[in-house]
Amino acid sequence: MPAITRAARMTERLPGRLAQAAAALKRAAMPAVATWLSRGAIFGALVGTLIGALLGPSEAAHAADAPNAALPVVAAENFYGDVVKQIGGAYVNVTSILSNPDQDPHLFEASPKTARALQHARLVVYNGADYDPWMTKLLAATGNSSGDGSGGSGSRQRAIVVAANLVGKKPGDNPHLWYDPRTMPAVARAVSAALGTADPAHKSVYDANLATFLGSLKPLDDKVAALRAQYKGQPVTATEPVFGYMSDAIGLDMRNLRFQMAAMNDTEASASDIAGFERDLRERRVRVLIYNSQATEALTRRMLGIAQQSKVPALSVTETQPAGVSFQQWMLGQLDALAKALAQK
Numbered sequence: 500m501p502a503i504t505r506a507a508r509m510t511e512r513l514p515g516r517l518a519q520a521a522a523a524l525k526r527a528a529m530p531a532v533a534t535w536l537s538r539g540a541i542f543g544a545l546v547g548t549l550i551g552a553l554l555g556p557s558e559a560a561h562a563a564d565a566p567n568a569a570l571p572v573v574a575a576e577n578f579y580g581d582v583v584k585q586i587g588g589a590y591v592n593v594t595s596i597l598s599n600p601d602q603d604p605h606l607f608e609a610s611p612k613t614a615r616a617l618q619h620a621r622l623v624v625y626n627g628a629d630y631d632p633w634m635t636k637l638l639a640a641t642g643n644s645s646g647d648g649s650g651g652s653g654s655r656q657r658a659i660v661v662a663a664n665l666v667g668k669k670p671g672d673n674p675h676l677w678y679d680p681r682t683m684p685a686v687a688r689a690v691s692a693a694l695g696t697a698d699p700a701h702k703s704v705y706d707a708n709l710a711t712f713l714g715s716l717k718p719l720d721d722k723v724a725a726l727r728a729q730y731k732g733q734p735v736t737a738t739e740p741v742f743g744y745m746s747d748a749i750g751l752d753m754r755n756l757r758f759q760m761a762a763m764n765d766t767e768a769s770a771s772d773i774a775g776f777e778r779d780l781r782e783r784r785v786r787v788l789i790y791n792s793q794a795t796e797a798l799t800r801r802m803l804g805i806a807q808q809s810k811v812p813a814l815s816v817t818e819t820q821p822a823g824v825s826f827q828q829w830m831l832g833q834l835d836a837l838a839k840a841l842a843q844k
């Protein structure tokens with residue numbers, strides 16, 4: 500969705516006075532201006548104005564945290580929030596923005612509430628690679644920070660960890676980085692380092708928790724290796740590229756990538772891509788259909804129906820970590836379900 504539309508929708512959620520201010524700003528940035536102002540700049544200006552309006556003097560007054568309070572941390576996605584909790588323990592207070600496994604994160608729109616949480620954060624963790632572009636814009640609008648974990652200048656430093664930067668991914672790459680077994684160890688190390696810098700008194704705790712976390716990933720790596728030994732090269736398909744990196748790690752032959760990108764971007768798949776997907780299912784040319792239960796629309800539901808008719812096993816996966824399980828349990832559960840699906844004849 501274009502940033503300008505997102506910004507426009509955001510204004511609809513605001514109470515009267517703010518909405519008027521936003522509308523005035525939007526009018527000021529009408530077509531002639533919009534042709535030379537980048538959409539990002541308009542969005543940034545809009546967000547900045549809204550934040551300024553929302554955070555009056557009273558908000559600024561309690562911006563200084565109590566000295567011994569837990570460090571406020573904001574994670575754009577709840578699986579990164581979980582990793583921060585596992586490493587920070589009682590010394591962090593984590594707010595995760597995307598945490599509902601029943602909503603499509605690709606359609607998420609930032610709200611003033613998101614901006615307020617960021618105002619107080621000492622550490623911010625987000626995915627990057629255009630999965631959460633609203634985060635970059637909100638961070639720019641809320642200021643006082645810099646880069647990649649180094650923190651910013653000023654009295655209230657804010658460290659930022661971007662998963663995509665840690666694993667060398669950029670906009671246009673498959674953004675579902677947490678399904679890549681290499682991502683979470685890198686994020687965990689960066690989080691531990693950032694917490695140790697922000698709160699040196701508990702550095703030894705963060706170091707120990709990091710070691711525990713890294714060790715807890717071993718069963719996942721073992722499971723990936725076992726699946727790879729047994730199923731490398733087997734053809735599978737998916738409604739959306741959420742499981743793509745994990746599929747690559749196992750060595751599966753992932754088919755219908757163009758269809759998946761269209762589903763992710765909410766654009767229309769071509770007739771031939773749709774036909775190719777259907778043929779794979781009807782002729783059982785794939786062993787499993789990996790179904791993103793969080794990004795569903797008529798077409799992907801139809802593909803699930805065809806898979807069921809054709810007796811192609813379906814594996815349901817989610818983008819967002821379900822409530823009540825850890826990142827490790829979530830991933831392991833999905834790998835177990837994949838193993839069952841692949842074992843079917």
Ligand SMILES: [Zn+2]
Nearest residue numbers: 739741763818
């Ligand atoms: Zn997705």
